[in-house]
Amino acid sequence: MTTTARHHAPGTEHSGAGAGAGATVQLTGLHRRFGATQALDGFTLTLQAGELVALLGPSGCGKTTALRVLAGFETVDSGRILVDGVDQARIPAQRRDMGMVFQSYSLFPNMTALDNVAFGLRMRKVASQDRRTRALEQLDLVGLAPEASKYPHQMSGGQQQRVALARALAIEPRVLLLDEPLSALDAKVRVQLREQIRVLQTRLRITTLFVTHDQEEALSMADRVCVMRAGQIEQVDTPSTLYSAPATPFVAEFVGTMNRIPGTITDDGRVSLLGTEVDIRTAVGSGGGGRASGTPVDVLVRPEGLAVTPSPQGRGIVMTTTFLGSITRLGVLLDQDVMVYADLSNAAVAIPTGSAVEVTLTERSVMVAERTGERSATEKAPTLERPQQA
Amino acid sequence: MVALVESPTIFDTEDRLARPPRPWSAVRLRNVAWWRGIVLVLTGAFFLVPLFAALRFSLENFTGGLTFSAFTAIPSQLGFTAALSLSVRLAVVTTAITLGLMVPTSVYVHLRLPRLKPIFDSITIVPIVIPPVVLIVGVLQVAPTFLKSTPYLLALEYTILAMPFVYRSLDAGLRAIDLKTLVEASRSLGGGWRSTLWRVIVPNLRTGILSATVLTIALVLGEFTMASLDLYQTIPVWIYQFAQDDGHVSTAVSLLSLLVTWLVLMVISSFDLRRIRRMAQIRRGA
Numbered sequence: 001m002t003t004t005a006r007h008h009a010p011g012t013e014h015s016g017a018g019a020g021a022g023a024t025v026q027l028t029g030l031h032r033r034f035g036a037t038q039a040l041d042g043f044t045l046t047l048q049a050g051e052l053v054a055l056l057g058p059s060g061c062g063k064t065t066a067l068r069v070l071a072g073f074e075t076v077d078s079g080r081i082l083v084d085g086v087d088q089a090r091i092p093a094q095r096r097d098m099g100m101v102f103q104s105y106s107l108f109p110n111m112t113a114l115d116n117v118a119f120g121l122r123m124r125k126v127a128s129q130d131r132r133t134r135a136l137e138q139l140d141l142v143g144l145a146p147e148a149s150k151y152p153h154q155m156s157g158g159q160q161q162r163v164a165l166a167r168a169l170a171i172e173p174r175v176l177l178l179d180e181p182l183s184a185l186d187a188k189v190r191v192q193l194r195e196q197i198r199v200l201q202t203r204l205r206i207t208t209l210f211v212t213h214d215q216e217e218a219l220s221m222a223d224r225v226c227v228m229r230a231g232q233i234e235q236v237d238t239p240s241t242l243y244s245a246p247a248t249p250f251v252a253e254f255v256g257t258m259n260r261i262p263g264t265i266t267d268d269g270r271v272s273l274l275g276t277e278v279d280i281r282t283a284v285g286s287g288g289g290g291r292a293s294g295t296p297v298d299v300l301v302r303p304e305g306l307a308v309t310p311s312p313q314g315r316g317i318v319m320t321t322t323f324l325g326s327i328t329r330l331g332v333l334l335d336q337d338v339m340v341y342a343d344l345s346n347a348a349v350a351i352p353t354g355s356a357v358e359v360t361l362t363e364r365s366v367m368v369a370e371r372t373g374e375r376s377a378t379e380k381a382p383t384l385e386r387p388q389q390a
Numbered sequence: 391m392v393a394l395v396e397s398p399t400i401f402d403t404e405d406r407l408a409r410p411p412r413p414w415s416a417v418r419l420r421n422v423a424w425w426r427g428i429v430l431v432l433t434g435a436f437f438l439v440p441l442f443a444a445l446r447f448s449l450e451n452f453t454g455g456l457t458f459s460a461f462t463a464i465p466s467q468l469g470f471t472a473a474l475s476l477s478v479r480l481a482v483v484t485t486a487i488t489l490g491l492m493v494p495t496s497v498y499v500h501l502r503l504p505r506l507k508p509i510f511d512s513i514t515i516v517p518i519v520i521p522p523v524v525l526i527v528g529v530l531q532v533a534p535t536f537l538k539s540t541p542y543l544l545a546l547e548y549t550i551l552a553m554p555f556v557y558r559s560l561d562a563g564l565r566a567i568d569l570k571t572l573v574e575a576s577r578s579l580g581g582g583w584r585s586t587l588w589r590v591i592v593p594n595l596r597t598g599i600l601s602a603t604v605l606t607i608a609l610v611l612g613e614f615t616m617a618s619l620d621l622y623q624t625i626p627v628w629i630y631q632f633a634q635d636d637g638h639v640s641t642a643v644s645l646l647s648l649l650v651t652w653l654v655l656m657v658i659s660s661f662d663l664r665r666i667r668r669m670a671q672i673r674r675g676a
Contacts, residue, residue, distance in 0.1 A: 073574055093577040100578040106571045110593035119589075120579035164575075171579060 022050040022207030023084040023174040025070065030079035032065055032231075039065040040076070041231035047175075050205035052198070053236075054218035057228035058254070063211045064179060066228075070209060071177050072096050083174060094123075096175075099168030099206075103180040105160045107152040113139060113163045114148040120171035138166040141200065158189035165197065169204065176201065176208040182217060194221055215255055219243070227251045245282055249369040252300045257329075259306065259340040263299040263368065265291045271368055273299050274334075274361055281365035300367040303329060306342035307360045310351055314358035316340075318351055332359055441645070448642040460642040467639060473628035476541055480624065481610040484548040488556050488606050489599060491549070496560040497591055500569050514557040517550050522615045525550055541622045548610050555605040563598020596661075604655050611651045 025047040032040040039062040047053050055063035068074040070081060072093030081088040088096060099120075107116050118135035126134070139145045142162040152160055161181055168176060178197070182190040198221045201208050212218050218225045219239040226236040227250070234254075235247040246252035253260070263273035270277045291297065308316070308330055319339070320331035327343045330351065334340060340359060351357060451457040464470060499510050517525065529547050530538065537543050572594065576586040592599065614626040623631070625647050633640035 071574075071578060073577075093574070094580050094582055096578075097580075098578060100575070102571050102575060104568055104571050106568070106575040108572060108575070108590050108594070109567070110590075110596075119576070119581070123580035123582075123585060167575075167579065177578075 022205050024049050024082075025175055025207060025209070026080070026082040026085075027066065027070065028080045028082070030066065030069060030081070031077045032062075032069065032074065033077055038231045040069070040079075043079070043228075043231065043233060045226055045233065045236065047207050047209060049207055051223045052201050052208040052210060052221060054210045054212055054222035054225045055228060056212060056215060056218040056225050056254075057234075059213060061228040062231040063213075063228050065231075067177050067179055067209055067211045070175070071098055071100055097171065097173050098175045098177055099171055099173035100177040100179065101161065101164045101168050101181040103183055105152065105157065105164070105184070107160050107163055107167070109152050112149050112151055113144060113155065116152070116163055117167045117170050120167060124171065135166075135170060138170040139163070141169065142166045142196065156189075157185050158193055161185065161193060162196070165200070169200065169206075173206065176206045178208065178210040180211055180213070183212075183214070190217075197221065219255070225255075227254060229254075246300075246367070249298075249300070249372070252367060252369070257303050257341055259301045259303065260298045260369075260372070261301060261334075261338060261340060262336065262371065263297050263366075265293055265295040265297060265368075267293045271297060271299055271366060273366075274359060276361055278361060278363065279365040280368050281363075282367045296371045297368045298371050300369055301340075301361065301363065303341045303343040305361065305363040305366070306340060307362045308332060308342045308344060308351065308357050309360070310355055311358040312356055314356040316357045316359045318353050318355045318357055321351075321353055330357075332357060334359060441648075444641050444645055448638050448645060450638070460636075460638040461646070463639055464643055464646065467632065467636075467643075469623060469628055469632070470643070473623045473625050476622065477611055477625040480541065480545050480548065481607045483542060483545040484552065484610050485603050485606045487545060487549045488552050489602060492553065492556045492560055492602070493592070493595070493599065494587065496557060496564055497569070497587065500561075500564045501573060510557070511561075514554050518554050522547075522551075523619060526616060526619055541620075544617055544620055544622055544624070547616050547620075548606075548613060551613070551616070552602075552606045552609050555609065556602040559602040559605060560595065560598045563595045563601075566598075567594050600658055600661060604658050607654060607658070608651060611647065611654075 025045075027043060027045045030040045030043040031038075037060075041062075043062065043066055045053070045066075055066060057063050065074060069076055070088075072088065072091065083096070107113075108119065111119065114132070114135050117138050118131045121131040121134060136145055136148060139148050142165055144159060144162055144166065147155060147159060147163075152163075155163065161184075164181070181197075182193055185193065194217055210218070210222060219242070222239060224236055225239055225242050227234045227242065229250055235242060235251045237245075237247075242251060242255050246255060252258050261273050263271045266272050266277055269280070271280055308318075316332040316334045318330055319333045320329075322329045322331070323346075324343075326346070328346055330342050330344060332340050332342060342359065448460045449456045449458065451459065499507060503510075525547055529543065529550065533543055533546055537546065569591070572590050573586055576590045581590065612626060613624070614630065617624040617627045618630070625643070629640050629643050629647070632643070
């Protein structure tokens with residue numbers, strides 16, 4: 001990291017408290033409507049200094065709008081945006097001191113990598129030599145110093161996004177905004193770059209808001225993940241909490257793969273499914289707890305919470321076998337056309353598709369949600385006829 | 391099933407797939423090339439024969455011999471230098487006004503009013519369909535008083551006349567870049583609107599701007615009707631008037647103006663050509 005003095009956008013009062021350590025961001029009660037679409041509906045989120053928060057959600061949930069509002073590219077109908085306690089309402093985008101990396105390649109095509117990185121410093125009237133030194137430092141930081149004289153069209157997509165990251169970091173922003181910066185890259189480069197971003201962000205302690213629709217990206221990079229739906233926040237939590245204790249059925253099914261298996265509340269307040277009775281760990285969604293005996297519910301079980309054993313009398317039929325590297329995921333069709341997925345270690349998989357199997361629960365407590373009639377969080381059961389069992 | 395197997399269509403398809411490429415395809419290609427050659431010769435003749443006739447006429451003396459006297463006499467002809475100077479000044483001023491107005495407008499429309507683009511597309515066509523005399527009257531209604539008695543009034547009229555071509559050139563240039571992202575990237579880095587326009591948009595719009603410049607200059611140097619109606623002696627007007635005194639010199643000037651205009655356009659185009667070649671070299675090097 002450079003040791004030279006920080007240069008902020010002209011006309012910006014910088015609080016100083018967050019200098020070099022990121023700023024605290026408070027988004028409070030943001031509302032934004034585009035025609036008939038309510039993009040943000042009471043969106044409230046706080047980012048602590050140096051924290052990386054991922055906005056995760058399906059397309060059209062408002063995550064990019066939230067980021068653009070913070071960047072100053074969109075206005076809000078109501079609500080407040082505070083950065084280190086300073087209201088940003090009247091501060092234009094160019095004075096907000098926020099570095100941004102875009103989804104599409106956003107390098108200026110007429111400039112070399114070095115000039116691109118130096119652009120923000122030039123706008124801050126940093127002296128030519130200092131500008132060059134600092135731009136080279138940033139390029140070095142992302143491992144692209146040897147490519148300094150190349151134009152964007154001479155670089156690969158991954159290199160361009162790294163230059164874009166260096167360009168955003170060169171101005172030593174108070175907040176770093178990442179708008180799906182990895183979505184245009186191939187899988188391998190994506191993994192490399194996301195690790196690089198995380199390392200740099202942790203090292204520089206820049207408060208970062210990261211928009212993505214890729215849950216793997218969000219869970220692997222973020223300190224906290226904010227799951228959004230229809231302009232509202234469903235849950236903000238650490239990745240592990242989101243996975244293990246989702247607050248709503250939507251979060252449960254959006255984060256990771258989740259099976260939805262029909263069950264029934266028993267007399268003693270437990271739940272019965274797959275021929276066994278287990279405790280209710282969490283009742284997600286409205287009215288989760290205190291259900292009357294006999295109430296039909298959906299039990300939410302992760303694929304790793306199910307065990308599959310070959311059995312001629314089994315009630316399930318293996319429909320799909322998907323190799324996922326360290327594990328294999330079996331798709332099993334149960335009674336009532338319920339499709340469930342179970343993860344098995346590769347060593348344990350010797351069950352061909354079409355086999356009759358018994359599916360059992362390995363967890364002693366489960367999450368329950370209201371019965372929706374939807375069969376699976378991820379996919380509907382294929383409309384295939386069940387093979388005749390011997 | 392049987393019917394399908396016996397179907398002659400299947401045998402026909404297999405037969406066609408198995409057959410080598412038809413030998414007559416080369417003949418057909420030759421035919422196409424032949425027709426292309428005919429079209430090229432006819433088009434070339436359409437443009438070059440009048441030019442050759444004009445050159446021949448301007449080089450002829452009274453006895454039927456060849457002489458350059460019509461060309462050498464041009465600079466000393468009454469009113470020529472003034473007309474040339476006026477045309478050049480009008481070309482410069484018109485280009486400056488047109489680009490100064492149209493670059494920010496086109497950028498603004500693309501960025502902020504994309505839904506109104508079809509309306510702008512229609513509006514910018516209007517100068518082509520409106521008669522020049524109507525444009526002149528319209529400009530006279532709105533032009534500042536101090537301009538009405540100067541030849542620069544023509545620059546305003548030419549600006550309107552050039553608008554359809556300039557707008558389309560810039561529009562094509564703007565469509566070729568990711569304008570919104572570039573502008574937002576610049577602004578997030580602290581670039582104001584002027585810096586963004588000057589350092590980011592204009593350099594990436596270079597091809598569009600050059601083509602707009604070429605079209606504007608060509609239009610101004612060749613426009614006759616408006617200058618004639620406004621009673622200003624630009625080069626086309628001078629050529630027309632002088633043709634009644636000396637047809638040989640007038641034709642020589644026409645040819646020279648054509649040549650000079652062509653050279654100017656080549657020089658302007660070469661700016662972009664050089665950049666394209668440099669890029670290609672860089673690409674090959676990479």
